[in-house]
Amino acid sequence: MYQYDKYDQGMVDARVEEFRDQVRRRIAGDINDDQFKPLRLKNGLYLQLHAYMLRVAIPYGTFNSLQMRKLADIARKYDRGYGHFTTRQNIQYNWIKLEEAPDILAELATVEMHAIQTSGESIRNISADQYAGAAADEICDPRPWAELIRQATTFHPEFSYLPRKFKIAVISAAEDRAALRWHDCALRIVRNEAGEEGFEVYAGGGMGRTPFIAYKIRDFLPAQQIFSYLQAILRVWNLHARRDNIHKQRMKILVHELGEEEFRRQVEEEFQTFLALGTDFPQAEYDRIAEYFTPPPFEAGLSDEIDRSDPDFALWVDRQVAEHKAPGYAIANISLKPIGGIAGDISADQMDIVADLAERYSFDEIRATHAQNLVLPHVRKADLYAVWQALDAAELADANLDLITDIIACPGLDYCTLANARSIPLAQKISERFADMERQLDIGELKIKISGCINACGHHHAGQIGILGVDRKGTENYQLLLGGSGAEDTSQAKITGPGFDEAGIVDAVERTVERYRELREPGERFLDTYRRVGLDPFKEAIYG
Amino acid sequence: MANFRYRDDQPHEEPAVTLDAFLEQPDATAVRLEAGEDARRLIPFLGRLQLIEISFPRFRDGRGFSSARILREAGYEGELRAEGDVLIDLLFFMRRCGFDSFSSQHSLNPADVEAALNRYSNVYQDATDAAVPIWKLRHG
Amino acid sequence: MRILTGNDLKSGAVIWWTGRDWSLHVEEAADVGEHGEAVLAAEDGARRVNGGYIVDAEATPEGPRPAHIKDRIRALGPTVRPDLTLKPADPTAGDWVI
Numbered sequence: 001m002y003q004y005d006k007y008d009q010g011m012v013d014a015r016v017e018e019f020r021d022q023v024r025r026r027i028a029g030d031i032n033d034d035q036f037k038p039l040r041l042k043n044g045l046y047l048q049l050h051a052y053m054l055r056v057a058i059p060y061g062t063f064n065s066l067q068m069r070k071l072a073d074i075a076r077k078y079d080r081g082y083g084h085f086t087t088r089q090n091i092q093y094n095w096i097k098l099e100e101a102p103d104i105l106a107e108l109a110t111v112e113m114h115a116i117q118t119s120g121e122s123i124r125n126i127s128a129d130q131y132a133g134a135a136a137d138e139i140c141d142p143r144p145w146a147e148l149i150r151q152a153t154t155f156h157p158e159f160s161y162l163p164r165k166f167k168i169a170v171i172s173a174a175e176d177r178a179a180l181r182w183h184d185c186a187l188r189i190v191r192n193e194a195g196e197e198g199f200e201v202y203a204g205g206g207m208g209r210t211p212f213i214a215y216k217i218r219d220f221l222p223a224q225q226i227f228s229y230l231q232a233i234l235r236v237w238n239l240h241a242r243r244d245n246i247h248k249q250r251m252k253i254l255v256h257e258l259g260e261e262e263f264r265r266q267v268e269e270e271f272q273t274f275l276a277l278g279t280d281f282p283q284a285e286y287d288r289i290a291e292y293f294t295p296p297p298f299e300a301g302l303s304d305e306i307d308r309s310d311p312d313f314a315l316w317v318d319r320q321v322a323e324h325k326a327p328g329y330a331i332a333n334i335s336l337k338p339i340g341g342i343a344g345d346i347s348a349d350q351m352d353i354v355a356d357l358a359e360r361y362s363f364d365e366i367r368a369t370h371a372q373n374l375v376l377p378h379v380r381k382a383d384l385y386a387v388w389q390a391l392d393a394a395e396l397a398d399a400n401l402d403l404i405t406d407i408i409a410c411p412g413l414d415y416c417t418l419a420n421a422r423s424i425p426l427a428q429k430i431s432e433r434f435a436d437m438e439r440q441l442d443i444g445e446l447k448i449k450i451s452g453c454i455n456a457c458g459h460h461h462a463g464q465i466g467i468l469g470v471d472r473k474g475t476e477n478y479q480l481l482l483g484g485s486g487a488e489d490t491s492q493a494k495i496t497g498p499g500f501d502e503a504g505i506v507d508a509v510e511r512t513v514e515r516y517r518e519l520r521e522p523g524e525r526f527l528d529t530y531r532r533v534g535l536d537p538f539k540e541a542i543y544g
Numbered sequence: 545m546a547n548f549r550y551r552d553d554q555p556h557e558e559p560a561v562t563l564d565a566f567l568e569q570p571d572a573t574a575v576r577l578e579a580g581e582d583a584r585r586l587i588p589f590l591g592r593l594q595l596i597e598i599s600f601p602r603f604r605d606g607r608g609f610s611s612a613r614i615l616r617e618a619g620y621e622g623e624l625r626a627e628g629d630v631l632i633d634l635l636f637f638m639r640r641c642g643f644d645s646f647s648s649q650h651s652l653n654p655a656d657v658e659a660a661l662n663r664y665s666n667v668y669q670d671a672t673d674a675a676v677p678i679w680k681l682r683h684g
Numbered sequence: 685m686r687i688l689t690g691n692d693l694k695s696g697a698v699i700w701w702t703g704r705d706w707s708l709h710v711e712e713a714a715d716v717g718e719h720g721e722a723v724l725a726a727e728d729g730a731r732r733v734n735g736g737y738i739v740d741a742e743a744t745p746e747g748p749r750p751a752h753i754k755d756r757i758r759a760l761g762p763t764v765r766p767d768l769t770l771k772p773a774d775p776t777a778g779d780w781v782i
Binding site: 029051095096424 | 691693694695696697698728731734735751752753754757758761762763764765768
């Protein structure tokens with residue numbers, strides 16, 4: 001894992017003092033809320049329904065036991081004993097006091113963490129494949145590039161007052177676990193015919209009220225030129241985005257309005273400007289960063305055998321364990337989706353247990369996923385049983401990865417000031433309706449994603465079943481969408497028809513699932529069947 | 545109202561003309577760019593311009609940061625002034641993008657301005673100022 | 685009736701205008717009639733409230749009840765965590781919210 005040197009530490013320490021000073025000026029009345037809001041947002045601090053909310057960055061989703069324990073401490077000391085993992089691999093606290101926020105940032109800085117650019121009109125925390133460095137199907141570990149980009153885009157002077165937020169993702173595997181093409185800018189590491197590393201670059205994706213899937217703007221960008229290329233994209237957008245309507249200022253809208261070809265032409269032209277300036281980070285700096293991501297000392301000669309005699313354990317292994325690149329090792333997914341629970345929520349005590357397990361069994365590494373789960377990336381297969389037992393005792397051993405109860409849900413109207421409807425109770429009811437494990441396994445992969453408003457933090461556009469909460473004359477109403485994907489077969493879900501109340505939408509989901517079971521052919525996932533038969537048979541089942 | 549200037553030469557007194565007026569009559573030596581106006585149109589004239597004022601109608605409108613960098617990267621050495629809704633917490637970024645004077649519609653506490661400009665002893669990336677990026681410091 | 689709400693600047697807590705001061709309890713909210721904007725301007729200027737706004741509410745024997753679900757949830761706390769609401773010990777406390 002990356003470790004701060006004195007320079008990195010100096011940056012986060014200075015940031016804490018800067019924010020402390022900004023809070024002081026706000027409380028003293030030197031700046032008003034309009035002026036203060038962008039400053040607190042760039043430090044991850046929102047004003048939500050019940051209190052301030054603080055979003056802490058987990059760069060490219062990687063953190064360690066020391067950091068997890070600090071997150072648990074903060075939950076106990078400054079919040080109400082829990083945290084919430086988000087759809088951008090971050091964690092947020094719901095009950096923060098403005099006065100205490102600088103102290104929390106100071107505590108985070110002691111474990112090389114921060115909340116920099118986790119919100120606001122800035123270049124957000126970089127997301128990445130949660131299996132990075134462990135996945136059997138990756139070309140290389142994408143995290144050194146993600147870290148290099150993190151540094152290059154932190155406090156970027158030209159791009160700190162952007163038209164809107166800007167989200168970047170980096171992966172290097174064939175399977176897309178990071179919802180790549182739903183980002184403003186997405187990078188997939190590839191090798192060209194000469195064997196050189198570079199990026200396939202996608203631009204102009206995003207969810208929100210006007211969803212777009214990013215288009216491929218470059219087949220191959222030499223890796224060392226990434227900062228020039230990113231700056232070129234950002235400059236074209238910064239100069240030409242609309243500034244008169246906040247709903248039309250994301251880059252996807254500019255790409256759409258200019259057209260893909262024209263946007264590409266302008267980026268390429270600006271790219272030449274930046275290349276000539278020589279602002280790219282040199283190979284030596286990449287090498288320095290990459291050194292921190294040297295694979296851990298995996299033991300050789302380990303057995304791949306797993307004792308499956310305990311059926312509950314065997315079930316968990318089948319659902320939660322993914323293939324690791326090193327023989328004898330496995331990637332263990334930890335579900336934060338207990339039946340009837342709150343997606344992504346984790347208590348401080350559970351955080352400590354995950355920290356202990358990471359330290360003892362996973363070379364001290366933990367990952368957060370955009371699906372609001374956690375991962376222990378490097379577990380010896382021989383240790384899986386012990387890990388499972390500890391998780392089971394902590395109520396963290398649900399075996400539902402990618403099943404119908406592994407629901408992504410934004411905080412919704414229970415916490416969020418932007419929301420129009422509650423997401424969590426709906427996710428809980430669907431989860432309870434499909435709690436039966438045999439039924440879940442029979443249904444197979446089915447990703448439900450719920451957002452409480454059109455801002456789409458719950459990724460409903462990418463849901464195989466998506467649900468969007470709306471406000472219909474002061475009451476909660478839910479629209480059903482089908483056929484979305486955030487994986488390598490990216491697609492945008494389509495609205496089925498009129499919306500439902502809370503009980504109605506749960507029934508509609510069930511009717512959708514039952515129709516799928518009638519229509520499916522052997523081996524077909526829900527999404528495959530949907531793509532084969534289209535929306536109509538489902539509409540018929542839903543609306544009768 | 546607050547004005548801060550970080551140049552040693554004499555302030556330029558000629559009033560700034562609009563971009564359109566300047567392009568029609570390019571013997572002026574001071575020009576004002578509104579947010580959204582294309583800074584590159586001034587590039588042929590940079591050698592004799594002494595003051596370019598870039599407007600920040602709302603502090604959230606960050607187009608002026610790119611305009612400033614474009615002008616400096618094209619070799620402009622005269623005064624580059626940020627004018628309008630200029631707040632303390634923008635100043636550090638503005639300096640890095642090449643602004644060397646500020647005319648804010650707000651009254652800014654000089655001690656807070658100094659603190660904001662000196663907060664960070666290092667930077668992660670090159671811009672148009674003289675700051676040496678951290679990666680260069682790391683590799684000597 | 686029309687009542688005023690917002691968040692406390694320093695703590696972020698949801699607060700309601702009682703006519704003289706701010707309270708955590710919607711039950712203590714006062715009808716501001718046509719004076720809402722003026723009160724908010726003064727209170728915002730004094731930094732005693734952050735993001736204040738006017739809410740339509742219904743007068744009931746238990747006290748004012750905001751018309752919109754968002755403000756009813758704000759008044760008590762998250763519906764999914766009764767333990768974290770203003771009245772964690774009362775299992776029926778949220779009956780009027782939804």
